[in-house]
Amino acid sequence: DQQVKQNSPSLSVQEGRISILNCDYTNSMFDYFLWYKKYPAEGPTFLISISSIKDKNEDGRFTVFLNKSAKHLSLHIVPSQPGDSAVYFCAASPWGAGSYQLTFGKGTKLSVIP
Amino acid sequence: EAQVTQNPRYLITVTGKKLTVTCSQNMNHEYMSWYRQDPGLGLRQIYYSMNVEVTDKGDVPEGYKVSRKEKRNFPLILESPSPNQTSLYFCASSFGQGRYEQYFGPGTRLTVT
Numbered sequence: 039d040q041q042v043k044q045n046s047p048s049l050s051v052q053e054g055r056i057s058i059l060n061c062d063y064t065n066s067m068f069d070y071f072l073w074y075k076k077y078p079a080e081g082p083t084f085l086i087s088i089s090s091i092k093d094k095n096e097d098g099r100f101t102v103f104l105n106k107s108a109k110h111l112s113l114h115i116v117p118s119q120p121g122d123s124a125v126y127f128c129a130a131s132p133w134g135a136g137s138y139q140l141t142f143g144k145g146t147k148l149s150v151i152p
Numbered sequence: 153e154a155q156v157t158q159n160p161r162y163l164i165t166v167t168g169k170k171l172t173v174t175c176s177q178n179m180n181h182e183y184m185s186w187y188r189q190d191p192g193l194g195l196r197q198i199y200y201s202m203n204v205e206v207t208d209k210g211d212v213p214e215g216y217k218v219s220r221k222e223k224r225n226f227p228l229i230l231e232s233p234s235p236n237q238t239s240l241y242f243c244a245s246s247f248g249q250g251r252y253e254q255y256f257g258p259g260t261r262l263t264v265t
Contacts, residue, residue, distance in 0.1 A: 044194075070252050081156070081242050081256030082195070127195060131252055140254065142187075144194035 041065045042130050044143035053152050057115040061128030061143055064109065068130040072140070073102060073113050076125045085126075086113070118150045154179045156257035158243050164263045165233055173228045173260050175243030181255070183248035184226040185210070186218065188239040189259075195242070201226055202248060233264040 043062045051057045061071075069090040074082035088095040088102045088111065095102050101114045115122055128143040156177045165171055177184065185200040187210075197210030201220040215237055217229040226245075230237060240261050244254040 072252060074256075079259070081244075081258050083256065084253040087252060129195075140185075140197070140252070142195040144192060 039064070040144075041068075042128055042141050042143040044126075044128055044146045046146050047144070048147040048149070050149045050151060051118045053120055053150055054117045057113075057118045057122065057148055057150065059113040059115075059126050059128075059146050059148065061111045061113075062109060063111075063130050065130070065132065065141075066109075067132035068141075070131045071102070071104060071111050072129045072131075073100075074127040074129060074142075076127065076145070082127060115148075118148075120150050120152050123148055123150045154255070156243055156245055156255050158241075158257040158260050160260060161258065162261045164265065166265055167234055168232050171230050171233060171262075173230075173241060173243075173262070175226045175228065175257060176224050177226075177243075177245040177255070178224065179245060179247075179255065180223065181245035181247055182223070183254075184220065184243065184245045185254065186216070186226070186228045187242045187244065188212065189242065190239050198228070198241075233262075235264050238262060238264050 041064050072087040073085040075085045076082040086097050086100045086102050088104050104111045125145045125147045127145045129140045159174045182203050186198040187195045189195050196212045198216050199218040201207040242259050243257040246254040
């Protein structure tokens, strides 16, 4: 049973526009959520995170929104740049587990078209 | 430079020939973990370690072994590799204890024929 779902395998966006990547989860015990970015031939790198006590967290061009009632989070990238082209993974951790139990989604490949 | 290193980066081997993939971190992190990435399946945790001599199974531990004799090293051992273990492997580390962000190594591409 997939507990973290990224239903869009790929997304194409024009440079300068907004990219919205979505993630749904099923486990009510998840209380901390992270986004990772992965370029080919490299390991994933941490991008941004959000705790369940918040509904929004912003870091420069990246904003993550959390809707706990819908068990849904999204990553907004504004404005999108060609260097943002990568695979984005959503990850979630249950309360109290810290980083020991990160569950990842399957990833969404973002292509930003110049 | 703070980093997680893995060796080898690429490995082609045959079924049944024991192999070890090394992982080392220089950030004094308590927590280390191994993941495999397969097309359409994302990242799945194999094993993790909360500290020296403390290891536990992740979601897909079958066919793998790990050890944590030193804080900085966390090798992944395949005693008898099989073709279904052909995958891209990542080692990761973090401070643990409420620090959720994990730092990943560059990956090891393993092919078992």
